[in-house]
Amino acid sequence: MLAWIVAAACMWRGLTSDEADAVAQELTDRLDILTLMPTDLTAGEARDVLDAAIATVLERTRA
Numbered sequence: 728m729l730a731w732i733v734a735a736a737c738m739w740r741g742l743t744s745d746e747a748d749a750v751a752q753e754l755t756d757r758l759d760i761l762t763l764m765p766t767d768l769t770a771g772e773a774r775d776v777l778d779a780a781i782a783t784v785l786e787r788t789r790a
Contacts, residue, residue, distance in 0.1 A: 729765050730751065732777070733747065733750055733777065734747060736750075736777055736781065737781065740781060745788075746784055746788055749784045749788070750781050750784045753780040754776065754780040757776055757780060
């Protein structure tokens, strides 16, 4: 389910498939650092973490 959400968010923002893969990895890394599972987050927290992962990837790839 998480993969679908990440893919949809990335498509909506116009990211390439490589950027979407990088976002998925960044999101996984962030959750691992926080020792959280996606189900541990509220919808708002999940959105914030996803938005931060997307921003990080865009900084790296489009700067």
